[in-house]
Amino acid sequence: MIRFENVGKDFRKVRVLDGVELDIALGERIALIGSNGAGKTTLIRCLLGEYTHQGTVTIDGQQPRAERTQVLGRVGFVPQLPPPLKMPVGQLVSFAAAVCRSDSKRIFAVARRLGLDVAPILTRPFNRLSGGMKQKLLIAIALGRDAQVLVMDEPAANLDPEARHIFFSLLAERLENTTMIISSHRLDEVAPLVNRVVEMDTGRIVLDDRVAEDSKLSALFQVHLTLARADAAIAKTLGAWQFADRGAGVEWHGTVSGPDRLRFMGTVSRYVGLLSRIEMKEVDAAVVLQ
Numbered sequence: 004m005i006r007f008e009n010v011g012k013d014f015r016k017v018r019v020l021d022g023v024e025l026d027i028a029l030g031e032r033i034a035l036i037g038s039n040g041a042g043k044t045t046l047i048r049c050l051l052g053e054y055t056h057q058g059t060v061t062i063d064g065q066q067p068r069a070e071r072t073q074v075l076g077r078v079g080f081v082p083q084l085p086p087p088l089k090m091p092v093g094q095l096v097s098f099a100a101a102v103c104r105s106d107s108k109r110i111f112a113v114a115r116r117l118g119l120d121v122a123p124i125l126t127r128p129f130n131r132l133s134g135g136m137k138q139k140l141l142i143a144i145a146l147g148r149d150a151q152v153l154v155m156d157e158p159a160a161n162l163d164p165e166a167r168h169i170f171f172s173l174l175a176e177r178l179e180n181t182t183m184i185i186s187s188h189r190l191d192e193v194a195p196l197v198n199r200v201v202e203m204d205t206g207r208i209v210l211d212d213r214v215a216e217d218s219k220l221s222a223l224f225q226v227h228l229t230l231a232r233a234d235a236a237i238a239k240t241l242g243a244w245q246f247a248d249r250g251a252g253v254e255w256h257g258t259v260s261g262p263d264r265l266r267f268m269g270t271v272s273r274y275v276g277l278l279s280r281i282e283m284k285e286v287d288a289a290v291v292l293q
């Protein structure tokens with residue numbers, strides 16, 4: 004589906020991509036990881052046809068640079084930083100729907116599932132939305148269409164736990180017929196979403212590995228924590244994960260998305276001295292949890 008052949012890129016004589024070779028099949032979900040400046044965004048920009056480069060990039064045989072309109076019609080993109088657009092939200096969605104041969108209603112429906120009601124903000128300039136609202140709208144634009152390729156740069160970074168769970172469920176609905184590339188600095192953020200990990204360092208691919216898929220993207224875990232004593236800092240953290248206090252600040256209940264398990268454990272590990280019990284059980288996501 005996607006092929007990078009000996010792709011190189013220089014910015015003012017500085018080598019930023021160097022002989023990148025990568026073949027990605029339909030249905031593969033790639034975590035593109037690497038430290039700051041490794042070349043991830045540059046590789047994505049080459050895939051989107053935004054840069055000239057050495058070597059060849061093809062999406063299903065088409066070259067993004069030469070056939071940009073056709074290729075972009077098939078690629079959904081969620082950028083790491085929202086573009087500074089002053090365009091009103093309604094106009095932006097109509098424009099995106101027209102370019103992607105989709106329909107505004109479909110984009111609005113995805114936004115609504117993510118918890119963003121677009122109706123009251125149709126006339127508001129995009130750059131006046133909050134970070135989370137912008138992210139939800141950009142995800143809705145990318146997913147509210149029939150894209151065969153989804154390219155996402157840290158897509159869930161600004162989402163609250165509930166919206167993250169819905170986002171993972173939306174991705175789960177697309178697994179069969181979509182190729183995904185998810186870029187991140189942190190493997191723990193994206194590893195549960197993917198079946199292959201590609202790591203870059205100074206413009207080269209230094210690791211290309213398969214990942215075992217033993218948990219569904221849409222999985223949900225019920226979590227019960229018992230603390231040795233109540234503590235304001237952990238209460239605030241658990242509150243941000245939408246956990247409920249079930250007993251004097253020491254008994255906490257909540258749900259965590261399957262792909263967020265590692266992230267959740269990482270967060271609570273900061274308070275390991277306070278944890279006297281932790282129980283995590285997979286539950287049917289369709290069941291309404293208390």
Ligand SMILES: Nc1ncnc2c1ncn2[C@@H]1O[C@H](COP(=O)(O)OP(=O)(O)OP(=O)(O)O)[C@@H](O)[C@H]1O
Pocket residue numbers: 014015019037038039040041042043044045046188
């Ligand atoms: N437009 C540009 N002009 C000059 N240098 C650039 C440009 N874009 C990127 N670079 C340089 O290319 C290198 C790779 O940058 P890139 O943004 O691809 O890395 P990255 O892996 O996405 O990093 P991050 O995780 O920090 O976003 C960096 O050294 C960066 O300074």
